[in-house]
Amino acid sequence: MIKLKIDNKVVEVKKGTTILHAARTAGIEIPTLCHFQLHDMDIENKPGGCRICVVDVQGRKNLAPACATEAMEGMEINTHNIRVLNARRTVLKLIISDHPFDCLVCAKSGSCELQSLATKFGIRDIPYQGEKSAYRKDTSPSIIRDMDKCIMCRRCEMMCNEVQTVGALSAINRGFKAVVAPAFEMDLEKSPCTYCGQCVSVCPTGALTEVDHSNNVLRALADPSKTVVIQTAPAVRAALGEEFGLEPGTSVTGKMVAALRRLGFKYVFDTDFSADLTIMEEGTELLDRLTRHLSGDQDVKLPMLTSCCPGWVNFFEYNFPDMLDIPSTAKSPQQMFGAIAKTYFADKIGVDRKNLTVVSVMPCLAKKYECQRDEFKVNGNPDVDFSISTRELAQFIKQANIDFMDLPDEDFDHPLGESTGAGVIFANTGGVIEAACRTAYEVYTGKVLEKVEFEELRGMEGIRSATIDFDGLPLNIGIAHGLANARTLLNDIRAGKSKFHAIEIMACPGGCIGGGGQPFHHGHSEILKKRAAAIYNEDKGKTIRKSHENPSIIKLYDEFLGKPCGHKSHELLHTSYFDKSSEVDIHHD
Amino acid sequence: MVSKIISDEENPISASSTKPAGEQYNKEVGDKNKSYTYAAPEKEKVKVKVKLSEEKINRIKEICELFNNDPGELINVLHQTQQAFGYLPAEVQEVIAHSLNISAAHVYGVVTFYSYFTMVPKGRFPISICTGTACYVRGAEKVLEEFKRQLKLNVGETTEDGKFSLSCLRCVGACGLAPVVLVGEKVYGRVSPDGVKAILEAYKEQ
Numbered sequence: 001m002i003k004l005k006i007d008n009k010v011v012e013v014k015k016g017t018t019i020l021h022a023a024r025t026a027g028i029e030i031p032t033l034c035h036f037q038l039h040d041m042d043i044e045n046k047p048g049g050c051r052i053c054v055v056d057v058q059g060r061k062n063l064a065p066a067c068a069t070e071a072m073e074g075m076e077i078n079t080h081n082i083r084v085l086n087a088r089r090t091v092l093k094l095i096i097s098d099h100p101f102d103c104l105v106c107a108k109s110g111s112c113e114l115q116s117l118a119t120k121f122g123i124r125d126i127p128y129q130g131e132k133s134a135y136r137k138d139t140s141p142s143i144i145r146d147m148d149k150c151i152m153c154r155r156c157e158m159m160c161n162e163v164q165t166v167g168a169l170s171a172i173n174r175g176f177k178a179v180v181a182p183a184f185e186m187d188l189e190k191s192p193c194t195y196c197g198q199c200v201s202v203c204p205t206g207a208l209t210e211v212d213h214s215n216n217v218l219r220a221l222a223d224p225s226k227t228v229v230i231q232t233a234p235a236v237r238a239a240l241g242e243e244f245g246l247e248p249g250t251s252v253t254g255k256m257v258a259a260l261r262r263l264g265f266k267y268v269f270d271t272d273f274s275a276d277l278t279i280m281e282e283g284t285e286l287l288d289r290l291t292r293h294l295s296g297d298q299d300v301k302l303p304m305l306t307s308c309c310p311g312w313v314n315f316f317e318y319n320f321p322d323m324l325d326i327p328s329t330a331k332s333p334q335q336m337f338g339a340i341a342k343t344y345f346a347d348k349i350g351v352d353r354k355n356l357t358v359v360s361v362m363p364c365l366a367k368k369y370e371c372q373r374d375e376f377k378v379n380g381n382p383d384v385d386f387s388i389s390t391r392e393l394a395q396f397i398k399q400a401n402i403d404f405m406d407l408p409d410e411d412f413d414h415p416l417g418e419s420t421g422a423g424v425i426f427a428n429t430g431g432v433i434e435a436a437c438r439t440a441y442e443v444y445t446g447k448v449l450e451k452v453e454f455e456e457l458r459g460m461e462g463i464r465s466a467t468i469d470f471d472g473l474p475l476n477i478g479i480a481h482g483l484a485n486a487r488t489l490l491n492d493i494r495a496g497k498s499k500f501h502a503i504e505i506m507a508c509p510g511g512c513i514g515g516g517g518q519p520f521h522h523g524h525s526e527i528l529k530k531r532a533a534a535i536y537n538e539d540k541g542k543t544i545r546k547s548h549e550n551p552s553i554i555k556l557y558d559e560f561l562g563k564p565c566g567h568k569s570h571e572l573l574h575t576s577y578f579d580k581s582s583e584v585d586i587h588h589d
Numbered sequence: 590m591v592s593k594i595i596s597d598e599e600n601p602i603s604a605s606s607t608k609p610a611g612e613q614y615n616k617e618v619g620d621k622n623k624s625y626t627y628a629a630p631e632k633e634k635v636k637v638k639v640k641l642s643e644e645k646i647n648r649i650k651e652i653c654e655l656f657n658n659d660p661g662e663l664i665n666v667l668h669q670t671q672q673a674f675g676y677l678p679a680e681v682q683e684v685i686a687h688s689l690n691i692s693a694a695h696v697y698g699v700v701t702f703y704s705y706f707t708m709v710p711k712g713r714f715p716i717s718i719c720t721g722t723a724c725y726v727r728g729a730e731k732v733l734e735e736f737k738r739q740l741k742l743n744v745g746e747t748t749e750d751g752k753f754s755l756s757c758l759r760c761v762g763a764c765g766l767a768p769v770v771l772v773g774e775k776v777y778g779r780v781s782p783d784g785v786k787a788i789l790e791a792y793k794e795q
Contacts, residue, residue: 172698183683
């Protein structure tokens with residue numbers, strides 16, 4: 001331990017701690033811009049590039065960047081004397097001098113960290129005139145890059161390369177021309193980008209934003225020939241409230257349903273329903289593969305990987321094209337919902353699929369891309385027409401003069417709105433596999449599962465494993481969230497070292513609750529934990545907590561699908577994967 | 590972004606030859622009809638898609654193996670590869686990325702960071718104008734303008750016949766001779782805009 005003085009306060013910290021962290025232990029908040037950290041997840045970006053966090057260290061000639069300077073025994077630090085404040089203001093003015101002044105129409109306005117700092121420091125004029133950056137804008141199905149707004153904090157680069165190991169983005173060029181871009185400045189769409197959206201969720205400015213579909217949704221709602229239905233992903237209810245000033249971790253399911261009804265959606269349905277359906281299909285597939293494996297079938301592929309996460313699907317299609325037969329063929333809940341809505345439900349209400357608009361609210365940006373994939377269309381008509389993010393929905397509610405806090409709690413419509421606790425926990429890392437275990441256990445053993453909570457599958461560690469006793473059959477489960485962790489497990493499988501029967505993978509740290517479309521957490525990892533807790537609470541409050549007990553699911557199989565993994569299911573609820581590795585033929589070893 | 594595919598026969602890279610890279614591609618793509626133009630870096634970039642032959646891929650992999658496929662040796666690998674091929678087109682960078690197990694974006698980031706690395710082939714006689722402090726104050730900019738005017742080139746470009754390319758560098762340690770111009774490895778000192786024509790004439794016949 002070492003002792004130092006920050007703003008005349010004696011602070012004791014472990015050796016190796018940065019001045020920034022030492023100050024935070026003492027309750028002193030030093031402003032930062034490029035620095036970014038998600039505690040407990042080993043995610044930290046501290047390039048020391050922006051110089052907003054400079055502090056005055058007694059005896060040192062120049063100011064020290066607090067995020068990248070180690071605290072030393074006996075240091076005396078001042079975090080806000082006139083020298084420091086002037087330096088910060090100058091730095092801010094220099095950064096802003098090459099930043100577009102279009103805050104009024106910027107997608108990030110209100111959540112922009114550069115804007116907040118400018119407000120905090122009372123910047124009123126920019127004395128530095130000169131050349132301004134002018135890069136082309138790059139629009140992909142999910143993410144928009146506007147590099148004129150890039151301040152080179154390199155958080156996105158850290159996320160893309162270290163946390164996700166996607167390698168789509170890198171800092172390129174030098175000096176004034178430096179930006180973050182894909183290789184050879186190709187379009188993001190042609191790069192290995194998975195659209196996980198983690199770059200968007202950490203970008204401090206409007207340089208990386210999502211593709212906004214709310215206008216398309218508005219247009220559909222205004223079209224009298226369209227019947228517009230909406231599905232809401234499990235993770236949305238645990239985070240939407242944050243946009244209305246509610247404490248993180250406040251579940252707003254009932255209010256969200258009420259708001260959607262007031263927005264004009266004819267039917268308000270739940271992706272939790274199709275999450276239950278996913279369990280029926282994916283669980284059956286797992287049991288099928290498992291029984292065949294146990295009976296000595298050498299061709300059967302194990303471990304089986306979950307396939308709910310479109311970011312993850314993009315990742316393995318690009319990086320592991322030799323292993324496309326390992327993931328479950330089950331579609332994601334979003335796409336299962338679309339497929340059922342535009343067949344079973346459309347028939348029920350007597351509407352042609354062309355006149356049924358299916359909208360989804362997702363915590364995710366990759367879902368925007370997923371619903372546009374060709375294999376999820378019938379004669380050019382997509383199963384899910386538009387996917388909007390949690391943030392877009394919040395904006396939408398605000399625009400419609402809805403007093404969110406004043407809304408009563410309302411229930412989802414039937415039949416595609418009925419769900420179980422198993423469907424809800426899809427939002428959390430470990431949730432999909434826990435939900436699968438609840439059903440697979442009962443189907444496999446024929447016994448009733450007394451304790452539905454599998455604590456051993458929960459948590460925030462990047463890679464987790466557990467062995468679940470299926471009445472004498474030890475089932476080895478692996479869980480990874482964050483694509484770097486997924487890559488580790490995938491490499492093990494490729495090398496023949498994996499001991500798992502089933503692996504759940506979610507692209508985003510924390511699972512969908514930390515998705516790229518969620519309200520910005522600005523690095524506060526406790527927000528993610530609170531969202532996760534809210535999801536588990538919601539599960540606890542449900543009377544039915546196993547997917548196969550969902551009455552609407554049972555009815556759906558009775559009336560329409562037949563049996564899980566049957567002929568009709570295969571047609572509507574399963575998909576195949578494609579090799580997306582580089583078109584340039586260089587990957588031959 | 591415009592993409593153009595050129596066949597392997599037109600490919601200016603030849604790993605097998607021991608001749609300086611500049612000489613090979615001029616012989617192979619010297620023909621004006623084979624449009625091999627590059628827009629100025631500031632303008633929209635024309636990307637030439639090169640299909641690499643097995644042989645060239647193997648040459649790149651050999652270089653990477655020389656450095657144990659260590660990602661930390663990226664700069665050395667790029668140096669050697671540029672020495673072998675004359676320049677570092679996108680496809681070459683992709684092979685390097687694959688061999689060193691790093692992203693192509695990362696390789697591209699390093700290539701674009703250092704002015705020494707180039708993604709376009711240099712001319713047979715690469716002209717470099719020193720714009721270091723000493724040369725600059727003694728009129729290097731005017732000399733550069735004259736080269737640009739005479740060759741109808743921007744910095745970073747190569748003439749259509751592949752003879753000359755134009756670049757800037759910072760200080761060759763001959764400040765006493767400022768302003769300094771390099772053509773290949775030959776150093777010209779005290780160059781004035783009037784002297785530019787004479788320098789170019791000397792190479793026009795070669």
